[in-house]
Amino acid sequence: MHRNRLTRHSVLRKTVQFASLLATNLHLSGWVTGNIFTGASKVAMIPGLHCYSCPSSVLACPVGSLQSILAAPGFWGILASGRADALIVFAVVGFIATVGLVAGRFACGWLCPFGLLQDLLYKIPFPRMSFNDSLRPAKYVMLLLFVFGLPAFLRPVAGGAGDPWFCKVVCPAGTSLAGWPLVSTSDGAFQIGFLFWWKSAVAFVILLWAVTVERPFCKALCPLGAAWGVLGKVSVFQMHVSDACISCGKCGEVCPMGIEIYKNPGSAECIRCGRCEKVCPVDAISHSIRAKT
Amino acid sequence: MGRQWTANPPFTSSNLVAASIPFRIFLLVAAVLMLVAGYVFGNPAAILSKAINICLECIGIG
Numbered sequence: 607m608h609r610n611r612l613t614r615h616s617v618l619r620k621t622v623q624f625a626s627l628l629a630t631n632l633h634l635s636g637w638v639t640g641n642i643f644t645g646a647s648k649v650a651m652i653p654g655l656h657c658y659s660c661p662s663s664v665l666a667c668p669v670g671s672l673q674s675i676l677a678a679p680g681f682w683g684i685l686a687s688g689r690a691d692a693l694i695v696f697a698v699v700g701f702i703a704t705v706g707l708v709a710g711r712f713a714c715g716w717l718c719p720f721g722l723l724q725d726l727l728y729k730i731p732f733p734r735m736s737f738n739d740s741l742r743p744a745k746y747v748m749l750l751l752f753v754f755g756l757p758a759f760l761r762p763v764a765g766g767a768g769d770p771w772f773c774k775v776v777c778p779a780g781t782s783l784a785g786w787p788l789v790s791t792s793d794g795a796f797q798i799g800f801l802f803w804w805k806s807a808v809a810f811v812i813l814l815w816a817v818t819v820e821r822p823f824c825k826a827l828c829p830l831g832a833a834w835g836v837l838g839k840v841s842v843f844q845m846h847v848s849d850a851c852i853s854c855g856k857c858g859e860v861c862p863m864g865i866e867i868y869k870n871p872g873s874a875e876c877i878r879c880g881r882c883e884k885v886c887p888v889d890a891i892s893h894s895i896r897a898k899t
Numbered sequence: 900m901g902r903q904w905t906a907n908p909p910f911t912s913s914n915l916v917a918a919s920i921p922f923r924i925f926l927l928v929a930a931v932l933m934l935v936a937g938y939v940f941g942n943p944a945a946i947l948s949k950a951i952n953i954c955l956e957c958i959g960i961g
Contacts, residue, residue: 642953648946648947657957659953666947674949690945697936699933704927708927770954777957780956780957784953785959785960788953788958796958840922840923840926842924
């Protein structure tokens with residue numbers, strides 16, 4: 607019975623994930639023409655990691671938007687003076703905070719296009735590897751250093767612009783979903799150099815990793831996941847484990863993030879996919895708005 | 900066997916999870932207000948201008 611429940615739940619989740627992918631990628635002709643979408647909808651952001659230079663993307667990436675605003679020349683000065691160009695940073699931070707405060711990493715499990723890509727890669731029959739849990743804190747380094755710190759404070763030339771460091775040296779979504787398709791359809795318009803090969807190598811390693819480990823990027827490197835995981839501690843919707851729990855560990859066996867929810871229902875690693883709820887033999891796991899008593 | 904929500908032990912959940920509902924809703928409302936204020940008082944073109952041009956750093960060119 608629980609196996610059927612899990613199957614139905616997986617179908618539902620995949621349906622939502624593909625619907626989210628389609629809704630954020632309506633400009634499908636971009637994959638043929640190599641031109642990205644330039645409509646006004648790109649002022650809104652995607653609840654997930656998805657490059658706004660992806661040929662089909664019709665929304666903006668919150669991580670990329672945040673870095674580009676922080677890296678603007680004289681960002682702190684224009685923020686202090688209250689100019690609109692800098693105040694828009696509150697919209698980006700507010701968006702990330704809103705998504706995280708509703709249900710933590712729910713968007714990772716149900717809406718993120720790069721999460722879906724990793725889910726699909728993990729379906730490829732291939733020898734599996736174990737995940738080293740000591741890598742999990744690296745995503746907080748990505749968030750604090752590569753998304754916030756370096757773009758906001760490092761200026762190669764005094765008074766000049768900074769760089770979006772996470773996008774520039776790490777982001778596999780940008781390389782795989784924007785870089786590779788755009789370069790391959792550009793007829794040599796782009797000057798490919800060391801950076802492109804570096805990012806391609808990083809993306810290739812992460813994608814290959816995702817074939818052998820379930821959602822490795824979410825576990826170890828995603829800055830959005832780091833932010834939403836922390837916000838999930840105080841999100842409106844929470845996971846709950848009741849006294850009925852018999853500690854059988856079945857929830858841990860199906861968890862894509864490799865956590866044991868019954869030991870820590872408030873884990874910052876939980877992507878709220880709900881698989882644990884469906885396999886629990888005593889229905890001890892649930893999610894709701896109510897606080898613990 | 901009714902559903903009884905554990906206070907914390909035997910599970911080592913963070914105390915933050917037990918934060919009151921009004922507090923959590925307050926945080927969410929504050930975030931929504933920040934989002935709206937950012938769009939109202941900020942310049943959305945700062946996002947748009949980046950998003951409608953190919954991000955060379957993102958694709959590994961710039």
